[in-house]
Amino acid sequence: MPTEQGTPPPAHRTAVILVAAGSGTRLGYGIPKALVPLAGRSLLEHALDGLATGCPDARVIVVLPEGNAELEGICSRHRSRPVTCTGGATRNDSVRAGLARLEPGTEFVLVHDAARALTPPAVFERVADALSAGAEAVIPVLPVIDTIKSVQPASAGIGEGIVSSTVDRAVLRAVQTPQGFNAASLAAAHAAVSSWKPERAEKVTDDAMLMEMNGITVFTVHGSALGLKVTTKMDLLLAEALVANGYEDEA
Numbered sequence: 001m002p003t004e005q006g007t008p009p010p011a012h013r014t015a016v017i018l019v020a021a022g023s024g025t026r027l028g029y030g031i032p033k034a035l036v037p038l039a040g041r042s043l044l045e046h047a048l049d050g051l052a053t054g055c056p057d058a059r060v061i062v063v064l065p066e067g068n069a070e071l072e073g074i075c076s077r078h079r080s081r082p083v084t085c086t087g088g089a090t091r092n093d094s095v096r097a098g099l100a101r102l103e104p105g106t107e108f109v110l111v112h113d114a115a116r117a118l119t120p121p122a123v124f125e126r127v128a129d130a131l132s133a134g135a136e137a138v139i140p141v142l143p144v145i146d147t148i149k150s151v152q153p154a155s156a157g158i159g160e161g162i163v164s165s166t167v168d169r170a171v172l173r174a175v176q177t178p179q180g181f182n183a184a185s186l187a188a189a190h191a192a193v194s195s196w197k198p199e200r201a202e203k204v205t206d207d208a209m210l211m212e213m214n215g216i217t218v219f220t221v222h223g224s225a226l227g228l229k230v231t232t233k234m235d236l237l238l239a240e241a242l243v244a245n246g247y248e249d250e251a
């Protein structure tokens with residue numbers, strides 16, 4: 001974000017926006033997903049721990065569901081001393097709410113999902129290093145393990161689809177967070193989206209896609225198996241097992 005002339009530089013060069021305002025419908029706990037316990041601690045606390053170690057000097061902005069005192073309490077007690085704000089109806093809306101809390105002059109911003117609660121500090125470091133090395137946008141990725149097919153709906157009453165082709169998986173990557181950006185570029189890209197029709201905006205599934213649409217080169221760094229997104233009950237069971245077994249991947 002550009003500073004106005006005469007404005008002192010921000011206290012932090014980097015900000016991390018942790019989006020934690022989702023409802024967790026697919027997980028089905030009936031409470032905001034950020035509060036769901038994993039190995040005895042909330043997903044939000046796990047996520048805050050990882051980012052606090054990986055980006056110890058960053059300003060942390062946590063985007064929460066409206067009026068949740070429990071989540072506010074977790075933030076107020078955390079060592080990363082985050083500021084909080086209220087999210088919106090979609091992830092993009094929540095990211096925009098976080099961007100509105102950036103200090104003027106912030107150079108880099110990392111956007112992270114609270115649902116990727118076990119992301120190791122090393123992934124934050126790799127993303128931050130790429131930004132320091134000059135990347136305007138950077139995302140952590142993993143190779144795709146399964147064979148991937150392009151499928152059309154079936155019309156002959158057999159099965160549920162018809163394969164049209166097999167995609168070359170060597171060029172495919174599964175994308176994680178934190179995603180890192182030049183703060184001014186990301187804020188400008190999001191400002192444009194706020195005036196789009198909802199149908200168009202809904203097609204934007206991550207922040208890097210906005211940068212791609214603006215012709216900005218998006219670099220990749222290696223992600224982590226621990227960066228899985230806790231979306232369903234099975235994801236939560238897997239995450240529990242990873243913590244219980246002290247799993248560490250190569251990161």
Ligand SMILES: Nc1ccn([C@@H]2O[C@H](COP(=O)(O)OP(=O)(O)OP(=O)(O)O)[C@@H](O)[C@H]2O)c(=O)n1
Binds near residue numbers: 034092230
């Ligand atoms: N309106 C929203 C929607 C999502 N998120 C955040 O974006 C991340 C990815 O979203 P997802 O895990 O799919 O969260 P939910 O929306 O909670 O899941 P569901 O679709 O099952 O309700 C999560 O950290 C979630 O808290 C958010 O801050 N605001």
Ligand SMILES: C[C@](O)(CO)[C@H](O)COP(=O)(O)O
Binds near residue numbers: 176177
């Ligand atoms: C940002 C993200 O986590 C990258 O994989 C993902 O796109 C979020 O998508 P969701 O549909 O909001 O879960």
